[in-house]
Structures are given as structure tokens and as C-alpha cells.
Amino acid sequence: MIAWLAIIAGAAVLAWPALLNGYPLVFIDSVSYLGHTLFPEWPWDKTAAYGPFLHLFHWGWSLWPALAGQVLILSHLLWVTQRAMRGDVTAVGHILLCGALAGLTSAAWFAATLMPDIFAAVGPLCLLLIAFARERLTRPELAWLTLLGAFAVATHLSHLPTALVLVAFAAFVTRRFAPPLRAALPVAIAVVVLVAANAWAFGKPSLSPHGAAFLLARLQADGPATQTLREQCPRAGWALCAQLQRLPMDSDRFLWDSDSPLNRAADGRPIAMGAMRMAPEASAIVGATILDHPVEVVVAMARNTLAQLERFEVGDTLGSTHLSASARRAVEDLPPDELAAFDAAAQMQGRLPDLAAPFVAAHLPMLVLSLPLLLVALGLAAWRGDRVRLRVLAGMVVAVGVNAFVTGALSGPAARYQARIVWLLPLGAILGLAPRFGSGLTDEERIRARMTTWPTSSPSSSSS
16 A cells, blocks of 8 residues: 555656646647547557557546556556665655656656657666566566556557667577567567557558658658659659759658648649658658668768767757647547646646746756766676666666667657657666665675674673
């Protein structure tokens, strides 16, 4: 009972940005996930997992239960993570950890936003615990983390490459079959679900039937794909050849502007769902670009990865830009009181960035401080022979780095992409240096602890 009260209290702490706002936070893409079941409308550029998850809680009534479910999941995961890394967890310690993450990192801002972003960090935590801390998990916890990990991976395609790398990381550091197989199970479940969902919705048994459009947007903006078009047009017969003079252009404009080459033909005719319809051609152009300009592609990806590593501030998800035409459209399907609360929230009023500014100012100093502390924690775990803590901490670093590549190189650097997961580094620093309990000690340390409690001499010898 005390444990669950602490988990609920931790969840309440993590939800504080929504309380500051007066309503759960949303983003322009929230409409796609909410509309998945409210309209209903299957989004061509989103996976099938997060929208039904939201509906499981809101039922067309209120978005507050969806927020509550999200922060409870995170709070419980942090509880299990502490016990796995420290050997045990206390109610006070858990609430303090949630408070530190909520006040000093980006964690709470994404936990309070109705987007799958928070699961970019939840997924790696699940996989790392499954792979490296199995002995410290109960069977129900192992089953729950497997299902939660599968869901987290399935909520967004950018989570899948990070998960695959972590499976390979588990195989590399353990040199055993069981840890990577445990980590691979939720990934396999997510892959099966995604392929089946796309086969049902689009008639294409594929992980990402239209993902090539996003990579083309990135590669044409960086230059290599534009160069390929110049070299192969008009011979290749691609529709984009007719508008080659407009390239390169910003990747977001290329994907979403109504007058972009994807969404408007050369004769001015609008193309509905242009990025989706152009996906087969985009796939061909991307393939030709990689074959013809591999060095340029690698250089562009490396440059974007480095740029993404430097961009992790909270802010681009707090404003009201485009929310009236996006998220509000979904909230209109909820009861009138809910829509009124949404409209009155600080975010829709344009006041949230200013309200948040004093709080998010602490994120950069905390991150800078956590980096050397995390290195110390890694060194300390290696020196002690604490393999669980060492591997989980190292896996957190790997996850943050891979996320920068996946989002920066394959989509484009954006602060939101890295801010959603970078809080794993302060979490690792805190848990890596926190005192450990009995089951969190290594075998050698437990032996030494027992020896210190043994009497060094018998009463008879001391009296003689």
C-alpha cells in the first residue's frame, strides 16, 4: 500500500506542468492520435498504438484520465528502475527522485504532454531492465515491462531503431543469449503489431509504408537527393523532375506546405495527401541517392546527428501555433466543459512559454552537471563490479546517442526530439551515485558487509 501511495504521489509530481497549464499539454500532432478514435481517422504518418492508448483512458469524455495514466506508468517505471539499480526503493526516495526529474529536467514536460514522446525514454528503460536486471524483477514485473516496452516501441517509428541497437548492445556486453533475447521480445511484438496494422489499414505489410517521404525530405534539404534529381531528370521520369528548380527547400515545407512539390503538381493542381501518394517515388529517389552519393549522405547524417545532440531544450511544444486548427479540432468532439477548459488553458492563451521559462531554465545546468557525475557513476560501477548498474547506465547513454542519430539524421534536428529522452542522463547520474541496498550490492560487497558484523574475538579470549 505504501509503495502504491508513493507511486501515485510521484505521478502527481510528474504531472505538474499540466496543472500549471490548467489542462494536459498538447502538440500539433496530438490531433492525429486523438482523431484516430474520435473522428475516426487513421493517420498515414503515425503508428496505430498511441491513439487507442489515449482512448483507453479518455473515452470521449476528458483528457485528464489519459494524462493520469501516462504519469502513473512513468512513476511506476521509475520505482522499478530504482529497485533494480539500487537493490530496493523507499517511498521518500521515490518522491524525491520524481521531484528532481520534474523540477530539473524535461521529463515532466513530456509526461504531461499527450504525445508518444515520453515513451522514447520509457522504451529503453524497459529493455535495459529486462536485459540486465532480470534477477531483481518479479515475474509480473517482467511481463509488464515486456508489454510496456513493446507498446513504447510501437508508439513511434523513431523508437524502433533505438530499441534494435539496445538489443545488439545487450548481446555485445553480456556475450550471452538470454539477455538480448529478453530485450528482443518486446521489439518483436512491436514489429508484428506495426506490420499487421499497416497491412490492415493500407494493404501494405510494412513497418513504414510511407516513411521514404520523410527521408527524401531530409536528403533533398541537405543536398544529396537534389543532386541525384539533377543528374537523373528528366530521364528517370519522376514527378519531382518537373519542379526540380524549387529544390532544395526546408524539409518541413517540403512535407507539409500546401504548395510544396509533394502537395501541388507543376500545373498548380493540388495533390491530396501528397507525401503519402509520393512515397513509392520517394523510395526510388532515396535508393538512388544512397547508391550514387553515399559519402555525401553519410556526411549529412553525421552533421545532423551532431546538431541534434546540441538541441534539447523544452519550448517548441509549449506554444499555441497551429493548435486551433489541429488539437482543438479533436477536443471539439469532447463535452463542452472540456473544450472550454482547453481554450482557457495557458497554452491556448499563448501564456505557457512565459510561465514555463523560469522552470525550464534549470534544465541545461542540470544536464551539464549530470554528465561528469554520470562518468563518475560509470567508473564507480565498473570499479565495484556492479554489472547491473554499469550496463543500465551505459545503455542509457547509448539510447540518448542513438536517438540523436535517428531523429537528426533521418528526420531533421529539432529540440523536441532530443529533449524527450535526454533526461535519462540526469536520471542515470542520480541512480548511479545513490546509495545501494542489500540486493543491489555485489557478491563481494555482501561478503565484506557480513564480515564486519562478525566478532573479532570470543568473550573468553578477551577476558584472559
